[in-house]
Each structure stands twice: as structure tokens, then as C-alpha cells.
Amino acid sequence: MGKSRPPIPKELQLSIFRRDRWVCRWCNRPVIFAPVMRLIERDVRLARNGAPLSYYHAHWTRAGAPLLDELGAVIDHVEAYSTGGANSEDNLATACNKCNGRKSSASLKKWGGRVMRKPIKGKYGEPQHWDGLSGVFVILAQRDPVGLTASDRTWLKVFTKGLKVHSRGHACGVQ
Ligand SMILES: [Zn+2]
Numbered sequence: 001m002g003k004s005r006p007p008i009p010k011e012l013q014l015s016i017f018r019r020d021r022w023v024c025r026w027c028n029r030p031v032i033f034a035p036v037m038r039l040i041e042r043d044v045r046l047a048r049n050g051a052p053l054s055y056y057h058a059h060w061t062r063a064g065a066p067l068l069d070e071l072g073a074v075i076d077h078v079e080a081y082s083t084g085g086a087n088s089e090d091n092l093a094t095a096c097n098k099c100n101g102r103k104s105s106a107s108l109k110k111w112g113g114r115v116m117r118k119p120i121k122g123k124y125g126e127p128q129h130w131d132g133l134s135g136v137f138v139i140l141a142q143r144d145p146v147g148l149t150a151s152d153r154t155w156l157k158v159f160t161k162g163l164k165v166h167s168r169g170h171a172c173g174v175q
Contacts, residue, residue, distance in 0.1 A: 005081045008092065010158045013075050020094035022073065022132035026103070027117040030130050031073035031096050035152055036137035037065060042147070043140065060097055072097040073132050134159060 022031050034056075041055035057064025060072050076095035079085030095103070099117060141148055141156045148156070 006087065008075055008087055010154055011161075012087070012089070012092070014158050016075055016089065016092045017073060017094050017132060017134075019089075021127065022130050022134075023094065023127065024096040024099055025076065025078075025093035026095060026099040026119070028119040028121070029071060029096050029117075030127055031094060031132055032067060032071045033132035033134040033137055034060065034068050034072045035155055036133045036140070037068055039137060039140040039144075039152075068097060070096065070098055074100045076100050076103065 017031075017033070022033075023029070024031055038056040041053050044055070045051065045053055054064055054066060056068065060068040062069040065072075074095050074097055076093045076099070077085040077087075078091050078093055081087070085091045102117075138156065138159050141152055142160075145153075145156075
């Protein structure tokens with residue numbers, strides 16, 4: 001077993017996701033902020049009397065959460081932590097769950113930056129304002145704070161830091 005990996009602070013994770021515009025470094029696919037899927041599933045299940053849905057699963061299994069199995073956003077160590085890669089911004093990249101799983105702990109040298117999935121290319125350009133559905137997370141979390149996990153609450157704080165919440169409840173950036 002290698003060195004155990006200290007958790008990456010959520011603020012740092014968010015700055016990496018934003019820097020990378022919520023797109024996988026390796027395959028260029030747009031990624032999804034996973035906690036939003038749990039909140040969406042909660043809402044939809046309520047509306048459907050609890051009928052099961054495959055929007056969210058804690059382990060992002062294909063059976064339980066196919067979208068996250070493919071496109072769940074993770075922070076990837078470019079140089080693996082176990083081989084000395086740091087938790088620093090330039091060693092961290094946004095990745096989709098598939099690329100992260102395939103790269104696993106192979107060092108960058110060994111992996112050689114090989115692209116494990118063919119990178120996609122936009123015929124009409126790259127996403128301009130994709131946010132991994134994190135904006136939906138903020139809205140749903142603020143609307144119904146009961147039942148948020150401790151992790152959700154921390155995320156909400158991180159997302160809304162520096163944002164001013166208006167009396168009507170929506171947040172917007174302040175200069
Ligand atoms: Zn990818």
C-alpha cells in the first residue's frame with residue numbers, strides 16, 4: 001500500500017474544476033459534479049412516489065448511476081500521489097471517471113499521457129459556459145437544505161463563497 005492520500009480541500013477541487021472548465025483533461029468530455037445527481041434523484045423520486053432511478057449511486061456504478069460511471073467529475077493527480085505527485089494546482093487536473101479509472105495509479109511516465117479514450121472534438125467549438133451542473137446543485141441545495149449531507153453543506157459553502165445571496169434567494173457574483 002502506498003502513502004495514504006490526504007483529501008484535497010473542496011475549495012482547491014473547485015478551483016481546478018473551474019480552471020479546466022469542467023472538461024476532462026484526457027478525453028475532453030464535459031464532466032458532471034456528482035453530488036447534484038443525488039439531489040436531482042431525490043426530487044424526481046419524490047415526484048414519482050419513490051420509483052427507483054439510476055441517477056445517483058454512492059459508488060458511481062454503471063448499474064446504479066451510468067452517467068456518473070462515465071462522466072462523474074474527479075480530481076486526477078497528473079503524477080500519482082503514490083509516486084510523489086503533489087496536491088498542488090499544477091499537478092491536479094479535472095478528469096472524467098472513466099479516464100481516472102483507466103489511468104489509475106500508473107505514473108505519468110508509464111502512462112505517457114496516453115489518451116485512454118479518444119478525445120472528442122467539438123465541430124462548433126468548445127463548451128463556453130459548462131459548469132458540470134454545479135449551478136443546479138446550488139439551487140437545489142439552497143431550496144431544500146434538509147437532508148443535505150455534511151459534504152453537500154461544505155460544497156454549498158464553497159460554491160457560494162464570494163457570492164451574495166439576494167433576498168429572493170438566488171445567488172449572483174459580486175465584483
Ligand atoms: Zn475523460
